[in-house]
Amino acid sequence: MGTALAADARALETAAVDTFDFDVLVARHQSMVFGIAYHYLQDRPAAEDLAQEVFLQLHHHLGRLESADHVTFWLRRVTAHRCIDYRRQHRFRLLSLDRIAEPAHEPASDDPLLSRRLHALVGELPPHARMAIVLRYQEDLTPDEIARVLGRPVATVKSQLQRALKTLRKKLRI
């Protein structure tokens, strides 16, 4: 039953691509795109701006995308690269998470203070390591998949993830 439902969902996605049902793609992927931008930039207005730009770019490129998987990969890749470029260009120093308004539907957390601390610590990581963490834990991507999205060697991504987690454990003292 589960497989049939998944197959139906994928068929719908494919149909959305085939018929360029852009609105369906936006509805389906908006929390993925906005989430990556929000967790990476830690700036809600900037994340929305960036997410809008990504979908605008998607609209222009729809004709070149071949499948539902391709759309998902393309969106992750473009969002990730735009986030990294945005930070490089704007170079805002993250002052404090207090600056960020809470989103309307923030995922429930058993420990909001720990969640905020994690965000702050991840925000201190170098750009690609930070994005690797976001992709790993928001999108549940493997290091191989992250490497493809970021266009980096798998060994580099694995090493960045390991070092990032080691840093987080050390700073959280766990």
Place this chain on the structure above:
Amino acid sequence: MTHLDDELRRAFARVDPPRGFAARVRARVAASAPVAPNRRETTGAWTKAGWAMAATLAIAVGSGVWFRAQEQRRAQGEEAKRQVLLSLNIASSKLRAIETKVNHQERER
């Protein structure tokens, strides 16, 4: 899976964008889309309908250009405002830090 992994998954779960996001995306797409002119065979002279179509297209394209320019100005203005506030914040915090030290030193005398 470690406790840290669980907490990271919770902290970095997907986040819904603000209400109206999809509508704003649609608006930007509409503003950026070039309007293709309708090619019609004519007898060699523009018909009234043809002129009306051209005028409508000109207004649509023009308003699209205007809308984009306004959006760009708004984005630039908000960004400039953000940078001003950040720079004033940095400057004032440095001044306050010195002021605190001066007051502390004078109290010690």
Place this chain on the structure above:
Amino acid sequence: MTKIFLTAACALLIPMAAPAQTLTIPERIENLSAKAKESVNITLDGPLLQLAGQFLNSGNSDERAAKEIVSKLRGIHVRSFEFAREGAYTDADLDAIRSQLKSPAWARVVDSREDSGEHTQIFVKLENNTLGGVVILSAERTELSIVSIDGAIDLKQLSTLGGKFGIPYIPK
């Protein structure tokens, strides 16, 4: 122990007939961004400051204060760097800025050194008997901040900002 040298700004400033040249951020300072873990790079000159002023909300008392400050300014330059390790920059890097502030129009009004190694200097310049600019150099072991504000500025008014506009005080 903190050593702070304060000078009466007005007594030392020599009125200038023409405003002194604005500060130029040397290349060797700009290059520090490549070594920094985080950096802030802000350059706002006339038109951008005016544009920012139009977007500051006069209906909000705090933004109104910022708008008033900005309305008299010609430029704001900020370079702020956070490094992963000590030793990423040297005093010689800062000398390239200090040498520009040796002209008679500028006076160093604060020179503060902490045992922690933190060194803060504040320079002001006088134009038409009012302060026409301020440069703040703040050097810590793993952080360096350079703030240059060009234009008529009230330091007291400036120091009361911060912690407002939803932007918190920069934590120490």
